[in-house]
Amino acid sequence: MISSTTIGVLALQGDFAEHASMLARLGAQVREVRLPEELEGLDGLVLPGGESTTIGKLATDYGLMEPLRKFGQTKAIYGTCAGAIFLSKDAERKQPLLGVMDITVERNAYGRQVESFDVEVDVPAVKGLAPGDPPVRAVFIRAPLIKSVSGDAEALASLPDGRIIAAQQGKLLATAFHPEISGDDRFHRLFLNLAKS
Amino acid sequence: MEKQVATFEVKKGLAQMLKGGVIMDVVTAEHARIAENAGAAAVMALERVPADIRAHGGVARMSDPGLIEEIMNTVSIPVMAKVRIGHFVEAQILESLGVDYVDESEVLTPADEANHINKHDFKIPFVCGCRNLGEALRRVGEGAAMIRTKGEAGTGDVVEAVRHARTVLGTVRKLQTMPDEELMALAKELGAPFELVKETKELGRLPVVNFAAGGIATPADAALMMQLGVDGVFVGSGIFKSGDPARRAEAIVKATTHYNNAKILAEVSRNLGEPMVGRQVTDIPKEDLIAQRGW
Numbered sequence: 001m002i003s004s005t006t007i008g009v010l011a012l013q014g015d016f017a018e019h020a021s022m023l024a025r026l027g028a029q030v031r032e033v034r035l036p037e038e039l040e041g042l043d044g045l046v047l048p049g050g051e052s053t054t055i056g057k058l059a060t061d062y063g064l065m066e067p068l069r070k071f072g073q074t075k076a077i078y079g080t081c082a083g084a085i086f087l088s089k090d091a092e093r094k095q096p097l098l099g100v101m102d103i104t105v106e107r108n109a110y111g112r113q114v115e116s117f118d119v120e121v122d123v124p125a126v127k128g129l130a131p132g133d134p135p136v137r138a139v140f141i142r143a144p145l146i147k148s149v150s151g152d153a154e155a156l157a158s159l160p161d162g163r164i165i166a167a168q169q170g171k172l173l174a175t176a177f178h179p180e181i182s183g184d185d186r187f188h189r190l191f192l193n194l195a196k197s
Numbered sequence: 198m199e200k201q202v203a204t205f206e207v208k209k210g211l212a213q214m215l216k217g218g219v220i221m222d223v224v225t226a227e228h229a230r231i232a233e234n235a236g237a238a239a240v241m242a243l244e245r246v247p248a249d250i251r252a253h254g255g256v257a258r259m260s261d262p263g264l265i266e267e268i269m270n271t272v273s274i275p276v277m278a279k280v281r282i283g284h285f286v287e288a289q290i291l292e293s294l295g296v297d298y299v300d301e302s303e304v305l306t307p308a309d310e311a312n313h314i315n316k317h318d319f320k321i322p323f324v325c326g327c328r329n330l331g332e333a334l335r336r337v338g339e340g341a342a343m344i345r346t347k348g349e350a351g352t353g354d355v356v357e358a359v360r361h362a363r364t365v366l367g368t369v370r371k372l373q374t375m376p377d378e379e380l381m382a383l384a385k386e387l388g389a390p391f392e393l394v395k396e397t398k399e400l401g402r403l404p405v406v407n408f409a410a411g412g413i414a415t416p417a418d419a420a421l422m423m424q425l426g427v428d429g430v431f432v433g434s435g436i437f438k439s440g441d442p443a444r445r446a447e448a449i450v451k452a453t454t455h456y457n458n459a460k461i462l463a464e465v466s467r468n469l470g471e472p473m474v475g476r477q478v479t480d481i482p483k484e485d486l487i488a489q490r491g492w
Contacts, residue, residue: 011217011454012217012454013216013217013218013236013238013453013454014214014216014217014218015213015214015216016216016217017216018213034454034455034458049213049214050214050215050216050217050218050238051214051215051218051238051239051274051275053233053236053273053274054218054236054237054238054274054450057234057235057236057450058236058450058451058454061451081214082214093273107273108273111295112269112275112295112296112297113211113275113295113296113297113298113321113322114202114203114292114295114320114321115202116202116203116207116210116211117200117201117202117207118200118201118204118206118207119199119200119201139206139207139210140207141207141210141211141213141214142211142214142275142297178210181206181210181213182206
């Protein structure tokens, strides 16, 4: 059991409930965040999967963009899929982005829903977080591609063809896939370790 | 493990990404752009909104593939489209277009009076309507990866949406306190697959995402459905049959996110212009109710 850490889940739109229940199972205190004042006192924040245009618009309209950028300067943030897009500095298209991670992403890079897939991948960064270290089952839903990492960002995992699917920059973590729906909690454990450090 | 496409988890997964969002009916690419800019999580591409289908009469069918493709090329958010109940060839056509979700919908004229589509046969995921838990679980049994309560489409009257959501969610709540030996009798009464009844009890919710639809016309309607416990909302005629669609669309998106915040709900409900005219469900002859289509 991980000792009590308070984690926010951005609850503007998307699968925030799935993240919240996984974090709660790992022993974290979880709070839904819809307004800037709800960031107060959090040790870390999850940006869930969902539609990045919807999340970006609501974050802009409710004054969350600057508070979220400030939060990311000192605290841990984990973004999955739309959340990873939101963290990026460039999504090759005009939409609100936090721009706190030195990654460039391409939206819907694998195609439409018929091309969505799941696959097993080896991720050295989560070694030791599950008995026997089985491969991570990664679920990709209309997923973005992390096209490139630069500056302080580094790639954490790739598909066999070399396409980057996870990246880290200090306490900021991004995955193009959805551990919150596959039930594999190792990325959330990794994130909680970052939030506590 | 090799890469796998079209697993049930992947189909169900897209609906999970739509949660807390609004899916809007659009009939042109221009509507689709307005919906996306307003914050829609997805759009439903169709030729006529339900209010017009109701007014127009005649047989309502799958939309022109050209229109659907134009909408797919206009927006970056997921695009859904409707097929008639049981019309698996319309579904094959939509699958070949690559739409993100197919709605096997009672709003169109049913093509089969006894059977729905075997949705397991398809790579694309399906959403289906329901009025109660039995109907919901029959659709999941056929392979639906998302459920929406039906409400009464094209009316702007939320009463049926409330009835259906309360019926589904109320039965799920009742299931929680039932001893296991009563589940088979309940499955028989509901006309639902036993294994899915059991799974619903274990999960404490439907095994797939559950949105509300049919009659949602205002931000308050959307927030009402969210507070009742659905995962998100479909808005059909309510937006583009109103006086100021862009503004109302955005207000309904905000109300769906901030459904528990009355102050924000008051703010977004201000100066929205004329709502859709609407038609009271109790004024509609029973045989003309759309929600009764589906078996």
